C-alpha cells in the first residue's frame with residue numbers, strides 16, 4: 189500500500205521545485221536489510237558453488253564462518269523480502285498501464301523514456317523483478333532447508349537431496365540475473381532512483397518523468413488532504 193505524499197511543494201504541489209516521498213523509512217530499512225543479506229548469500233553461495241570462486245569466502249571471514257552464516261542470512265533475506273511483499277504487494281499487481289508499457293519496453297531499454305506510456309508507482313520491469321525475487325526466495329528457502337538439514341533426509345529419499353541442490357542453484361542463478369539488471373538500472377540507468385532508496389524522496393520532475401500516473405495520484409491525494417485534513421475529516 190503506497191504511503192507516498194508531497195513533502196515540500198516549492199510553490200504548489202507538483203511544481204518542479206517540489207519533493208515527493210517515494211519510500212518511507214520502513215520501506216528503505218527493509219530494502220537495505222534484504223540487499224545486505226542477499227549480497228552476503230551471493231558472495232558465500234558463489235564461493236561454495238565453484239572452486240574458481242572459493243577465494244570469495246576469504247572476504248567474509250573464511251569458509252567455516254561463511255558456511256555458518258549463509259543459511260542464517262538467507263533466512264534474514266527471506267524475512268525482509270516477505271516484509272517487502274507485505275508493504276508492496278498492492279503496488280506490484282499488473283495493470284492495463286503496465287501492459288501498454290511492456291509493449292513499448294524497447295524505448296525504456298534505449299533510454300527514450302519520453303516515448304513510453306505513463307506508469308504508476310512501479311513500472312512493469314520493476315514489478316517483474318519484485319515477483320522474481322519473491323518466488324525465488326520461496327524456492328531458495330525450501331531447497332535451502334533441505335540442504336541445511338540434509339542428514340535428516342533418509343538415503344532412500346535421496347532424490348529429494350538432488351532436487352534441493354538443483355532447485356537451489358537454478359533459483360539462485362535466476363535471482364542473480366535479475367539482481368544484476370536491478371542494480372544497473374537503479375544506479376547507472378535511472379538517475380535519481382538511488383537517492384530515493386537512500387533518502388526516500390524524489391523531485392516532482394523525476395516522479396512526473398518516470399512514474400506519471402503515480403505522480404498524479406500523489407498530487408491529487410495531497411491536494412485533497414490540504415482542503416480536507418485527516419484531523420478534521422468526518423469519515424464515519
Ligand code: HEM
Nearest residue numbers: 222223226269310314317318321371374375381382384385
Ligand atoms: C546492493 C544492491 C541493491 C541496490 C543498489 C538497489 C537499488 C535500488 C534502487 C535504486 C531502487 C529504487 C528504484 C526506483 O524507485 O526507481 C530500488 C528499489 C527496489 N529494490 Fe533494490 N537494490 C539492491 C538490492 C535489492 C535486493 C537484493 C532486492 C530483493 C528483494 C531489491 C528489491 C527492490 C525492489 C522490489 C524495489 C522496488 C521496485 C524496483 O525499483 O525494482 N533490491 N533498489
